[in-house]
């Protein structure tokens with residue numbers, strides 16, 4: 001069942017088309033990644049889904065109801081987190097959270113805030129003024145704010161952008177936990193492909209306002225058939241290079257002792273067998289399969 005249905009969504013700014021009639025859905029308990037190069041239309045899409053920016057065409061339906069006519073109801077059941085939001089600088093962390101708890105009409109705000117502060121390792125900052133927090137600490141407060149009303153849908157716009165690797169990892173684990181335990185549905189934008197591969201069930205690639213690819217991370221990486229075979233050779237690799245040249249196999253040298261070969265995965269045994277046959281002393285073998293990052297680069301560089 002879809003909790004969000006977007007149909008032909010359009011946004012133009014005086015002649016510029018930021019989002020060009022895109023359609024997609026978000027299922028219950030599903031995490032969908034929204035990717036794309038700078039200016040692709042991700043933030044505009046998230047802003048339209050939050051009602052911050054008005055759309056010029058198409059429709060947004062939450063829980064089967066039109067967002068325009070059921071705005072308040074929809075907003076009560078969702079929330080948003082971004083690395084770039086700012087809360088009130090002259091209020092403490094706890095005061096800021098209490099303001100939102102009031103807006104969301106929470107029955108037991110103090111308990112909920114304490115629980116979330118502990119979960120995000122922010123208890124010691126409860127009485128610190130928001131403006132004196134580091135950017136990563138602010139992001140954590142924004143994440144806490146986004147979970148106060150136990151949302152059914154979470155729109156996350158680069159939520160881990162300013163977090164250190166440890167807190168970013170914990171945030172992702174929490175997202176996975178929320179999905180598992182509460183079937184939370186999440187639309188997630190990020191420039192971090194490893195993160196997207198880890199948590200997203202589906203990925204939507206936007207480019208210049210259009211959806212240019214829409215699939216699971218696994219199927220997207222299968223689009224690239226070549227794999228990089230990286231061989232470290234102890235003897236300078238002259239023999240190996242000559243062998244590859246004779247066979248018209250292109251390669252790249254990385255320093256004196258590393259040779260990188262771009263090849264079909266099925267041809268790797270043949271290359272390794274050949275290298276061993278000519279007596280190359282290989283001390284390390286690394287096989288680098290295509291990643292979502294490679295897909296991203298391919299799409300961003302080839303789409304028009």
Ligand code: ATP
Pocket residue numbers: 013016017018036037038039040041042043044045
């Ligand atoms: P980034 O990865 O850089 O955050 P994005 O995918 O979020 O990019 P958007 O911010 O949605 O991209 O911008 C999409 C397009 O809409 C861009 O061409 C941008 O210049 C344009 N745009 C966004 N906001 C406005 C605005 N308020 N007025 C005019 N044009 C705008």
